[in-house]
Amino acid sequence: MGDSFTDVERARAADVVGVPQASDALAHADDAARAYANGSRAASTWRAYEADWRAFLVWCTGTGVRPLPASPRDIARFLAVEALPCAERPAGRAVSTLRRRLAAIRLMHLGAGHVSPHAAPEVSEVLRGIANSRRDVPGARKAPVLDADACRMVDALDLTTLAGLRDRAMLLLGFAGALRRSELCALDVTDLERRDRGFLLTVRHSKTDQAGSGQTIAIPAQPDSPYCPVDAVERWLVAGGVRDGAVFLRFYRGDVPSAHRLSPQSVAAIVKRGARAIGLDPTAFAAHSLRHGFLTQAARNGSDVFWMAAQCRH
Numbered sequence: 001m002g003d004s005f006t007d008v009e010r011a012r013a014a015d016v017v018g019v020p021q022a023s024d025a026l027a028h029a030d031d032a033a034r035a036y037a038n039g040s041r042a043a044s045t046w047r048a049y050e051a052d053w054r055a056f057l058v059w060c061t062g063t064g065v066r067p068l069p070a071s072p073r074d075i076a077r078f079l080a081v082e083a084l085p086c087a088e089r090p091a092g093r094a095v096s097t098l099r100r101r102l103a104a105i106r107l108m109h110l111g112a113g114h115v116s117p118h119a120a121p122e123v124s125e126v127l128r129g130i131a132n133s134r135r136d137v138p139g140a141r142k143a144p145v146l147d148a149d150a151c152r153m154v155d156a157l158d159l160t161t162l163a164g165l166r167d168r169a170m171l172l173l174g175f176a177g178a179l180r181r182s183e184l185c186a187l188d189v190t191d192l193e194r195r196d197r198g199f200l201l202t203v204r205h206s207k208t209d210q211a212g213s214g215q216t217i218a219i220p221a222q223p224d225s226p227y228c229p230v231d232a233v234e235r236w237l238v239a240g241g242v243r244d245g246a247v248f249l250r251f252y253r254g255d256v257p258s259a260h261r262l263s264p265q266s267v268a269a270i271v272k273r274g275a276r277a278i279g280l281d282p283t284a285f286a287a288h289s290l291r292h293g294f295l296t297q298a299a300r301n302g303s304d305v306f307w308m309a310a311q312c313r314h
Contacts, residue, residue, distance in 0.1 A: 056078060154171060181268065185261055271287055295312060
């Protein structure tokens with residue numbers, strides 16, 4: 001027979017010596033499947049789901065109810081309690097947060113092999129009632145940062161510091177690109193392609209592109225303007241010595257950038273700080289105010305709605 005084997009002989013050999021290899025192959029397959037499953041959502045989403053599930057566990061422990069499998073009634077109770085105003089949250093949890101909490105509860109049930117109670121009528125009706133109660137709440141939606149506001153915020157920055165240069169670049173690019181805070185934080189130097197008339201900016205992952213197909217938008221340069229987002233970003237990259245990796249970096253102490261990318265909470269803090277600097281109520285603003293402001297300003301300028309939708313990746 002030489003060195004050749006028939007299919008039957010190969011199968012018999014595998015029965016005798018191939019069990020460890022088969023076990024290793026299955027373990028390798030499990031690792032690969034787990035990695036792909038983890039990649040089904042952004043890392044920030046998984047972290048948020050983990051926090052949501054912990055919040056539900058804490059509530060269940062405090063009330064003595066079973067978290068897994070949970071009853072629809074207990075989930076409805078949990079959402080109702082989360083929506084109530086308290087000292088830490090005068091307006092209660094946002095509806096978007098409650099929906100994410102519910103998504104985390106659903107995933108945990110499905111992962112444990114249980115039927116998820118998230119879609120039960122008592123759960124959906126409570127959530128709908130919470131959403132309806134928020135429609136007329138003043139200040140539930142954050143104020144937009146309009147074009148003039150963004151310019152004034154930039155004027156208030158200390159541009160002799162690296163932190164000031166970074167904040168200017170972030171504010172102007174976030175506004176011009178209608179970027180979400182997660183998109184600003186995830187932006188890498190390789191995502192910016194310089195062209196004669198500005199940047200081609202690639203958003204590799206976004207709320208509406210969880211598969212990571214990537215979306216490209218144009219950031220036009222404004223050569224005669226002190227508020228040019230392209231010039232602001234380039235000046236920050238040169239001054240900060242940023243050649244690869246994250247575009248926007250954290251500052252820990254002093255005016256020295258760290259090796260770590262900016263956090264979503266820091267983006268919100270920069271916008272709030274800018275609002276305070278120009279005499280506006282910082283509590284009325286958030287990171288989303290840049291994206292909201294772009295849309296509001298574009299609508300006021302009479303921009304084409306399809307261009308607005310394309311720029312915002314809607």
